[in-house]
Amino acid sequence: MRRLRRYPGGMGVVSDGKKAYRLLQKALASRSAVQRVRRRLAGQGPHPHQHYRIAVYFADGAVNMYQMRQWYRPLAELAKRWPVVVLSRSATGAEKLIEEDGPPVAFVPTVRDLERFIANQDIRIVLYVNQNTRNFQMFRYGRRWHVFINHGESDKMYMTTNQYKAYDYALIAGQAARERLSRTLWDYDLDRRAIEIGRPQADHYSGTLPYTPDERHVVLYAPTWEGDRPSAHYGSIASHGETLVARLLATGRHRVIYRPHPRSGVVDDEYGAAHRRILAAIAEANAADAAAQHVYDDGPELGWQLAAADVAVVDISAMVYDRLAAGKPLLITRPADERASIDTTGYLSACEWLTVDGAADIVAEVERVAADDDAVARLRTWVQHYFGDTTPGAATAKFHGAIEQLMQRWDEWHARDAGGDATDDDDDDDADEDDD
Numbered sequence: 538m539r540r541l542r543r544y545p546g547g548m549g550v551v552s553d554g555k556k557a558y559r560l561l562q563k564a565l566a567s568r569s570a571v572q573r574v575r576r577r578l579a580g581q582g583p584h585p586h587q588h589y590r591i592a593v594y595f596a597d598g599a600v601n602m603y604q605m606r607q608w609y610r611p612l613a614e615l616a617k618r619w620p621v622v623v624l625s626r627s628a629t630g631a632e633k634l635i636e637e638d639g640p641p642v643a644f645v646p647t648v649r650d651l652e653r654f655i656a657n658q659d660i661r662i663v664l665y666v667n668q669n670t671r672n673f674q675m676f677r678y679g680r681r682w683h684v685f686i687n688h689g690e691s692d693k694m695y696m697t698t699n700q701y702k703a704y705d706y707a708l709i710a711g712q713a714a715r716e717r718l719s720r721t722l723w724d725y726d727l728d729r730r731a732i733e734i735g736r737p738q739a740d741h742y743s744g745t746l747p748y749t750p751d752e753r754h755v756v757l758y759a760p761t762w763e764g765d766r767p768s769a770h771y772g773s774i775a776s777h778g779e780t781l782v783a784r785l786l787a788t789g790r791h792r793v794i795y796r797p798h799p800r801s802g803v804v805d806d807e808y809g810a811a812h813r814r815i816l817a818a819i820a821e822a823n824a825a826d827a828a829a830q831h832v833y834d835d836g837p838e839l840g841w842q843l844a845a846a847d848v849a850v851v852d853i854s855a856m857v858y859d860r861l862a863a864g865k866p867l868l869i870t871r872p873a874d875e876r877a878s879i880d881t882t883g884y885l886s887a888c889e890w891l892t893v894d895g896a897a898d899i900v901a902e903v904e905r906v907a908a909d910d911d912a913v914a915r916l917r918t919w920v921q922h923y924f925g926d927t928t929p930g931a932a933t934a935k936f937h938g939a940i941e942q943l944m945q946r947w948d949e950w951h952a953r954d955a956g957g958d959a960t961d962d963d964d965d966d967d968a969d970e971d972d973d
Contacts, residue, residue: 596630
């Protein structure tokens with residue numbers, strides 16, 4: 538029998554070939570997206586000259602649009618007073634913003650594009666919803682405030698990164714965020730640089746329900762993705778999710794709203810497979826009982842789910858605090874991986890945990906947190922600690938007040954600087970860089 542010869546590195550060549558093919562596909566898709574975005578924006582006409590006062594800098598693509606979406610409505614309200622534009626560096630991100638009727642978009646894939654747009658506008662405040670490394674390219678522009686507004690409130694390590702110091706100011710939710718930052722950041726002037734605004738998104742927790750309300754108890758299950766390192770293994774789809782969804786679907790008394798993180802399964806194939814099995818179970822339950830109206834929610838809008846659910850089951854993520862801002866009962870899944878980092882100095886020190894074993898008793902757990910007076914009282918205390926006054930409209934007023942305060946400070950500094958050179962230096966080394 539003839540033996541096949543093995544060549545050293547043969548598998549590596551095949552692997553490199555596949556990577557090269559994927560990169561080529563990505564490049565072609567990006568080029569197509571760039572062309573589509575430019576055509577659509579050209580059809581809308583040029584932006585008004587010297588019109589915008591506030592910019593939201595967003596360097597991410599479509600996969601991270603959830604970070605922008607939750608700000609659409611608060612920004613729309615803000616724009617009634619101060620015109621707002623999104624500086625989108627990625628074609629896929631810009632395309633989504635256009636499709637979803639988000640704030641006005643300036644597509645600025647290169648630094649030179651960015652410079653040209655800024656030169657024709659009166660941008661006084663730049664808002665940032667994440668810590669993308671390309672934020673640094675925007676920091677070069679002085680004579681304006683760079684303000685971190687984040688894309689959610691949580692007790693994750695992300696919320697105490699030293700990168701806060703890169704911004705002139707940070708808009709934070711409340712006392713919990715202030716205490717969290719004071720414990721971690723050395724020599725950071727919280728009193729001057731951090732401004733509390735609550736959770737303005739919670740003033741817009743509304744939308745059209747995709748089901749007809751009835752006597753069923755609505756349970757929102759909103760797991761995060763699996764994470765890319767052990768300390769961030771917060772995802773529960775594979776450990777808790779299948780069991781708890783199956784139990785709730787079987788009662789005939791509950792309606793499940795399943796809203797997984799859009800990145801679920803991108804790292805772990807089994808995590809993705811568990812997600813698909815949950816989808817199949819929901820479809821099967823709806824086919825068996827048309828009145829059940831269980832929901833798989835992968836839509837861009839977040840708000841109605843948080844307001845409509847009688848109880849929410851969420852992983853350690855910003856969804857904990859999105860729901861907390863609604864002031865309604867919730868359970869937090871305890872990570873199956875013991876290496877997952879859990880901050881037990883805040884709400885997670887006194888929250889209602891759902892363990893892997895407890896997922897099998899989800900029906901009893903849901904009933905308990907909704908009716909337990911002690912649990913309800915603890916919830917109210919923590920809502921106040923994290924978000925302050927949650928009276929409808931209060932957070933929006935704080936957000937607008939913070940922007941007004943920064944605009945006044947801009948006026949003060951502009952008056953001092955009136956005699957100086959107001960032209961930002963051009964950096965030829967960066968000007969031709971294309972991030973798409």
